[in-house]
Amino acid sequence: MPETTRRREIEDVASSLFRERGYAGTSVRDIARALDIQGASLYAHMTSKEDVLWAIVERMADRFDAAAEAALTDDAPVVGPGSRLAALVAAHVTVVTEDLQRAGVFIGEWRSLDDGHRATIAGRRDAYERRFRAIIEEGVATGSFAAVDPAVAAAVILTALNGIVEWYRPDGRVGPADLAEACADLAVRAVLAVDGPSPSD
Amino acid sequence: MPETTRRREIEDVASSLFRERGYAGTSVRDIARALDIQGASLYAHMTSKEDVLWAIVERMADRFDAAAEAALTDDAPVVGPGSRLAALVAAHVTVVTEDLQRAGVFIGEWRSLDDGHRATIAGRRDAYERRFRAIIEEGVATGSFAAVDPAVAAAVILTALNGIVEWYRPDGRVGPADLAEACADLAVRAVLAVDGPSPSD
DNA sequence: CCTACCGATCGGTAGG
DNA sequence: CCTACCGATCGGTAGG
Numbered sequence: 496m497p498e499t500t501r502r503r504e505i506e507d508v509a510s511s512l513f514r515e516r517g518y519a520g521t522s523v524r525d526i527a528r529a530l531d532i533q534g535a536s537l538y539a540h541m542t543s544k545e546d547v548l549w550a551i552v553e554r555m556a557d558r559f560d561a562a563a564e565a566a567l568t569d570d571a572p573v574v575g576p577g578s579r580l581a582a583l584v585a586a587h588v589t590v591v592t593e594d595l596q597r598a599g600v601f602i603g604e605w606r607s608l609d610d611g612h613r614a615t616i617a618g619r620r621d622a623y624e625r626r627f628r629a630i631i632e633e634g635v636a637t638g639s640f641a642a643v644d645p646a647v648a649a650a651v652i653l654t655a656l657n658g659i660v661e662w663y664r665p666d667g668r669v670g671p672a673d674l675a676e677a678c679a680d681l682a683v684r685a686v687l688a689v690d691g692p693s694p695s696d
Numbered sequence: 697m698p699e700t701t702r703r704r705e706i707e708d709v710a711s712s713l714f715r716e717r718g719y720a721g722t723s724v725r726d727i728a729r730a731l732d733i734q735g736a737s738l739y740a741h742m743t744s745k746e747d748v749l750w751a752i753v754e755r756m757a758d759r760f761d762a763a764a765e766a767a768l769t770d771d772a773p774v775v776g777p778g779s780r781l782a783a784l785v786a787a788h789v790t791v792v793t794e795d796l797q798r799a800g801v802f803i804g805e806w807r808s809l810d811d812g813h814r815a816t817i818a819g820r821r822d823a824y825e826r827r828f829r830a831i832i833e834e835g836v837a838t839g840s841f842a843a844v845d846p847a848v849a850a851a852v853i854l855t856a857l858n859g860i861v862e863w864y865r866p867d868g869r870v871g872p873a874d875l876a877e878a879c880a881d882l883a884v885r886a887v888l889a890v891d892g893p894s895p896s897d
Numbered sequence: 898c899c900t901a902c903c904g905a906t907c908g909g910t911a912g913g
Numbered sequence: 914c915c916t917a918c919c920g921a922t923c924g925g926t927a928g929g
Contacts, residue, residue, distance in 0.1 A: 522922075522923065523924060523925080524922085524923085524924090534923095535925075538925070543924080
């Protein structure tokens with residue numbers, strides 16, 4: 496399927512419907528109605544309903560990976576686990592707020608993918624979460640973080656950031672940059688040793 | 697509908713299926729098949745599919761409210777916002793781990809309720825979240841908490857706790873009590889002033 | 898992008 | 914709790 500304008504419109508409309516009613520709760524005809532065409536006409540632009548979900552989910556997975564990679568290999572080398580965690584959190588939040596709809600589909604609907612696609616995403620999510628866990632493990636080992644369970648802390652922090660799609664309103668009081676900073680602060684404070692950070696943090 | 701054994705079995709089976717495939721992705725016949733009866737036979741025990749979802753969601757909402765109420769009006773009066781927040785977080789986590797399946801349905805599927813029921817739950821969730829926000833506002837005002845945005849911090853913390861249903865495995869390394877304590881620690885540290893707590897916390 | 902259509906399945910009812 | 918059945922809708926195809 497070529498990357499036409501129509502195809503992008505389909506994915507946009509599908510994203511908002513999948514968010515509202517879920518993948519299973521959205522029919523192909525719902526998508527078509529929102530575009531003022533017939534249900535069957537959609538199949539000129541997609542091979543299946545799942546194909547659209549997969550396109551949305553895969554692109555978001557790419558964006559999360561790229562943002563994390565960039566945050567951890569920035570020009571100014573960040574040394575301490577505290578600032579590395581802050582950078583990773585801020586990067587994740589930024590991807591979420593830049594495309595709330597698609598991020599919401601990625602986070603909430605990836606389980607509806609076909610078995611093969613679902614397994615692929617499950618693996619990529621695990622690898623992504625390991626980035627958080629590795630930083631927390633390092634911080635705990637060096638003593639700049641409190642003696643938290645790294646697996647628990649990583650899961651709690653990552654699901655907290657994913658939860659943003661449930662409550663954040665882009666037209667509200669808090670801007671995307673404010674939110675990214677607030678989340679980074681909350682996350683770092685949550686794991687930081689109470690007797691104060693080391694100088695490199 | 698009377699509260700028969702069969703009815704409870706239906707809600708148990710429905711909970712796990714709603715969790716796995718979502719409400720819209722679960723058919724009445726899926727539920728029946730898991731109970732080895734015919735689809736139509738279910739209607740001797742329920743008036744509609746939504747009726748079952750509503751029963752699950754309403755009961756969990758009651759449990760969360762009751763646990764929060766109990767945590768904040770405990771025998772030993774808890775004074776500081778730090779320990780009140782810790783108690784509220786631990787109470788929430790305990791309800792989640794005590795019934796992961798139903799909690800997961802409550803958290804992930806309440807949007808699939810009929811309009812009236814959905815509005816009811818939306819209101820109750822708002823009121824519940826206000827408990828978190830009020831404590832954080834108090835802690836910020838008295839200076840025992842850092843200068844966080846109370847609305848953001850409350851939303852982040854509550855969605856982090858709800859995210860437990862996405863990753864927690866009861867048969868794993870971390871027990872329910874450990875998890876409740878770990879979450880309370882993370883949440884309190886996330887908002888606590890870095891220059892150390894006041895004596896009452 | 899349309900009309901016309903496919904078999905399968907949906908939630909739910911009737912009547913026992 | 915069953916059989917038999919309802920109209921509606923599902924994702925998708927054929928053929929233009």
